[in-house]
Each structure stands twice: as structure tokens, then as C-alpha cells.
Amino acid sequence: MTETAVGSKSEQAYAAVKARIVEGTYTPGYRLVLAKIAEDLGVSVVPVREAIRRLEAEGLVKFERNVGATVSGIDPTEYLYTMQTLSIIEGAATALSAPLIDAVAIARARAVNSEMRDCLEHFDPVRFTALNQDFHSVLFEHCPNPHILDLVHRGWNRLASIRATTFRFIPGRAQESVQEHEALLQLIESGADADTIEQAARRHRAATLDAYLAQSNAGSLSAH
Amino acid sequence: MTETAVGSKSEQAYAAVKARIVEGTYTPGYRLVLAKIAEDLGVSVVPVREAIRRLEAEGLVKFERNVGATVSGIDPTEYLYTMQTLSIIEGAATALSAPLIDAVAIARARAVNSEMRDCLEHFDPVRFTALNQDFHSVLFEHCPNPHILDLVHRGWNRLASIRATTFRFIPGRAQESVQEHEALLQLIESGADADTIEQAARRHRAATLDAYLAQSNAGSLSAH
DNA sequence: GAGTACGAAATCGTATACGAAAACTATGGC
């Protein structure tokens, strides 16, 4: 996950602002004033503007004509859209990657999942989330379709900006998640067919969404 | 399909360049010189640059540092990635939309499909392609997840830049496509479950990809 | 004759500057 070193200043601005959003320095609703960011980073407004537009394309920022940019909010509807889309994309990514995952990768994924179990006991939701991404990254690292992988990462980034301010364990869900990871690994090991793996992976994400919806007692809206 | 009237100049530049790419005025590989485009459009380079970066984010343009922008090429690998991704996204979009499609929309879709049949007889691949998008647009117009819809449109745009220079009927495939449309409508009418509809819609796109691959005798790589 | 090195032209990347639109504030009327 090493970020490529700074190339252009717009790249630099992009990375800097994105990092601040993902880590929660800029919280949702935060007003991104171009001139102010430019000064902070020691560059002019032009590269900053370019960076902001790029973040807008990724959904991390909302840009309004002649008004300015704000960090995209935590709107539950947006969360639902993002999770539902991720459910579909991750399902496909897992199914496409499964045949290419070797025993070594499986072992690594298990190790990560084991660490996640530890996080449950020590109650460390932040690390849990990071490891969760690592787990799926291991599965996806040989994904044969880079477009799909890109969509996965976009979804993750979007969620990250939300999590930075609101993440907490949904009671019981995290435990389930760890169990589902193990089940998924066994499916992959056993050489299950693509459809089965896809459905399991999709359901894995959708279940988190359902748990969230149940908690905020809105209507259920799972992917299937 | 009316384009929203010009807002900012960067919006204007975006729409103009995108149109030229989609309609084939700028063919793949075409070098997009910022200053030249700026002059053509009567604006300065800054909005043009912004427009180009936006098109880059959508995959229509390739931008290389200190070198410049070119219209994204027709690389068969990219085509495969795009079609495979579209297969997944359209499948999901169709399944999600299906419960919300009423009899009126079905009738409209049938009318479009009928026109497509005519295009086959009159051998009009360009109009056939446009109608094909119309057909699916009717199905998707009430898609409950705008993110998914957005991904569909991005995929279509990418294909458009390719089609403008290379589109032709793949023997037999267009006829099949029309038949599959009708089968899809009947599935939706009959209230088939989401999984069935999703698989059918996904297969519909994947089959076109397979036909393409068969023609260019590469290995088969359907989504399933 | 082919390959390399140097220089000129083209093009990009970013800074600065200024006009335009929106947001904010204060003042006056009801």
C-alpha cells in the first residue's frame, strides 16, 4: 500500500487532501477552501483545484459551482448505495480472483483473519477495519480485471471518509464477519464454482449493510 | 439525451471534447493538445485541462505527465475488461430495476427492440447501437441505486469511443441480442426472481464479449 | 551510412492576477 512518491504538485495535493479525509482530519461537511489548502501545502490554487476535482470524481468530495467543495457527508442513503455497489463489485472480484489464489495467499489471509479475531477481544475497531481491508486485498491481489479492482478501491475510499468519524462495532456483526471470512477461504480452497463464491462474497458485504440498517431501524434492503 | 446547457467553461470543454471522442472526430490515439483545443473552443487552457483530467478519470483519455493527453485506444484487453465489468454492473442494474419496471416501460422497451430488428434488415449498425442503449436505458430509468447507474454510463462511454472507429455487426450476434432482449422482457414481466434476471442480463453482455473474442480467436473469457 | 549529441521548438505544469458570483453582515423599514 505504499503511496507513489510525489510527482506533480497536483498529485501531491491530491494525496495530501485524500489522506486528511480518509484519516478524519477533514470530517464530512468540512469546507475545503482552495486558497487555504494551497497555502497549507505551499502550492498555488491550480493544482489544488485539480486535486479536488479528482476527489470529487471519486465521490470523496462534493463540489458546487461558485460555492466550493466540502467533504462528502455521511448520508445514510449514500452509505447504502456504496455498500450495495461494493457488495456486487466485491462479489465479482472475489469470484474472478478465486481460481488464482494459491495456498500461500490463503495462509496469509488466515493469518490476517486471526489478527482480526484478536482485535475483537481487545476491542480495536480501527485496526479491525484496516485488517479487514488487508484480508480482502490478499484475495484480490491477482484479480484479472483491473477495472473491477479499481472500483473496489473507490468504494473503500468512500467508506473510509465515513468511518473516520463514525466507525464502531455493530454488536455481533464483527464476529460474524470473521466467521464468514473463514467460510469464504474454505470455499476457495475447495475449488467451489464461481457462482457459489460470488454469492458468498456478496452476501458477506450485504450482511454488514443489513446489520447497519437493522440498527438504524430503516427498512431492509439487502442486495438480493 | 439532451445535454445540459453550458454552465462553466470547463463543463463546456468537457462536453465538447467528450462529444468529439464519442462521435469519432477524435479517434483513439489522437493527440489532445491543450492549447489547440483551448483555441478551438475559444477558452483558455485551464478549463480545458480540467476537462481532460475529468475525461481521464472516466477512462476516455490517457494522460501522461509532461507528455500530453491522447484518446484512449482500442486495446482488446481494455475492451475485455470493460465488457466484463459492464456485464456485472448491467446484470445488477437490471435485477435491481426489474421490480420497478411497469407495463408501460415494458411496452416502450419492446418498441425499441422492434426498431432494432428493423435495423438488422436495413443493415444500420450505428442506429442499432444507439437503440441498444435506449433499450437498456428504459430498463434502468428507475434503477434505485444511482452509483450503479453511473457505472453503467461510464462503461457505455468507454465503449462509444471504441465503437466510433470499429463498430460492425458480429455475424449472428446482433440477431441473438434482439432475441435475448425479448427473453429478458418476458422474465421481467413474469416476475422472475432477482437472481434469474441478473444472470440473464449478465449473460447478455457476456455473450457479446464472447462473440468478439471468438471472432478475434483469442481464448474464451466469459464472466462465468 | 548509422548512431550520438546538441540545440530549438513545442508542450506541459504551475504561479499570479483579476473579474464574477455567492455568502455574509449590517442597516433600515414594517
Next chain:
DNA sequence: GCCATAGTTTTCGTATACGATTTCGTACTC
């Protein structure tokens, strides 16, 4: 006391300008 309105301030949108980098052409050497 509250709302409408005018003026001020902030911030955006775009033009212009210039330094940096790449590319292309030419001359020179082996």
C-alpha cells in the same frame, strides 16, 4: 422584534505568463 435589502467580503472561475520538461530536427563523429 423580524424581515427585506444593500453593501462588503469571501471565494470561486478563468485568463495570462513563465519556467520546466520533453520531443524533434540537425549536425557531427565514428
